[in-house]
Amino acid sequence: MAKAIKKQALGRGLSALLKDPDNDIRSIEDNNADKVIGNIIELDIDSIEINPFQPRTNFNEESLQELATSIRELGVIQPITVRKIEFNKYQLISGERRLRASKIVGLDSIPAYIRIANDNESLTMALVENIQRHDLDPIEIALSYQRLMEEINLTQEQVSDRVGKKRSTIANYLRLLRLDPIIQTGIRDGFISMGHGRAIINIEDLDVQTDIYHQIITENLSVRETEAIVKKYQEQLRGIVSPALPKKNKEFSIPENYTRSFGQFFGTKVDIKVSNNGKGKISIPFHSEEDLNRIIKLLEN
Template sequence: MAKATRKQALGRGLSALLKDPENDIKSAEDKNAGKLVGHIVELELSSIEVNPFQPRTSFNEESLKELASSINELGVIQPITVRKLDFDKYQLVSGERRYRASKLVGLETIPAFIRIANDQESLEMALVENIQRQDLDPIEIALSYQRLIDEISLTQEQLSDRVGKNRSTIANYLRLLKLDPIIQTGMRDGFLSMGHGRALINVDDSQKQLEIYEKVLQKSLSVRETEKLVRELNGGGKDSKSEAKKAPIAKIYKKGAKEFSEYLGAKVDVKVTKKGSGKLSIPFSSEEDFERIKKLIRGEA
């Protein structure tokens, strides 16, 4: 445990500056603010509170212990980010796992970047930082996107710029929130993939969604098998007379339908007759979704 109590020589002078009430920095315009904001400073863990806007609510205990062991050996390699609340009071913006693990091994201080931000900026930073993580489930990502749209008043276009994701990708995640809550829980627990969820979105009736969900779990159905079940439920199954007469769909049509789906954020279906004519089918989930697709087709988005 001796290793955990050692201090890293980061921002020692700045730490002293922060302890001086006469140099209390509350805005970027205050004296000495330039020495503080954007620099790495050693802060006492006792002066930092967790972020109430943190979208992540659960932390894997085993993973946390592994991080704590690493910190005990090597210290905190990547500084956390905090925002200044009051004199010697800070709030986490990102790095809660590092914060928790440091407390677990008995560290008294932690290296931190200090930012001066209001509640909205803090929420946005926490959400965007959360989305960049690699271990998120699809529903957690979708909820973070939705919170950015609702609480920061971002459009999907603005959100796309903030998080560096295609708008169609964001739309696909947001559509998952239309699934029955039980199915969403199944996705969060790892019983269903995002592909399964996207297939089930095309079932309008919640009870029928759940029926297919149960079959997927019982029979360990693949995404392709789930999509087939959904098509059969929607009247496009193998018992349909028109199905037997359909000509095989050429690769060019399949590829085109896939490209349309990715661009529009909706699963586009293509049907082709033996004579080469055909039609595209584009599903939408609401009036808002219909308007979104219409703007994309017109090139207005």
């Protein structure tokens, strides 16, 4: 995870800059504001307060514990976003689950994007410029698209116009953020490609996602092979099975002694027939009412 470590080291340097009371950055006109806008910065968790207008109040404890486990192993993959409200004090804009899970783990700091006064246009320019770079991995690009939508309130169509990409391209990148964090890290570190990720995202179960991810790595699977695995899993999930071949009926013939025994018993020639599907019938002829009564008595006895 070399890339993530490098970014966090840079973030700590910027964090020290923000703690200098003589150079407090409050708007884009202030010195060093350009170093803050669009960058990931390590912030002390204790300096961040929850947004009092956050509409979400209930957080699934089991889900938080799972996220905490992921953060303990991989770190915070997606930085939170905060608003600077005063010197070294910030208010959460998005990422409360990540913040809560980081506190469960016992982290002292967390990577964050900082919004400052009147920075909308500057942030848009910084993000668009960042997206145009050639050294970004797919997850970094997806996060930039997400920020343009969430923080600047742009639609996918508007993001498409700003960055000069098709809306479908924007959507494909954003879908990667629904992958399990382990897989997102794998894409960032180059273990699998975006194509692999796009195939896996069609599965909602995160445990199944990670199982296929490990299979891709251990067996060095191509994107096409991964798509085949995903398709097979989805077919099994929907109960789709290959049409079974029609069962072939077991052929058998009536032994001659059976016919002879029936004839001897009823005192008349008995006809036994078997159809192709294995079913059959026994015909017992009679020549008069008296003959019929005789046969009935034989059956009753």
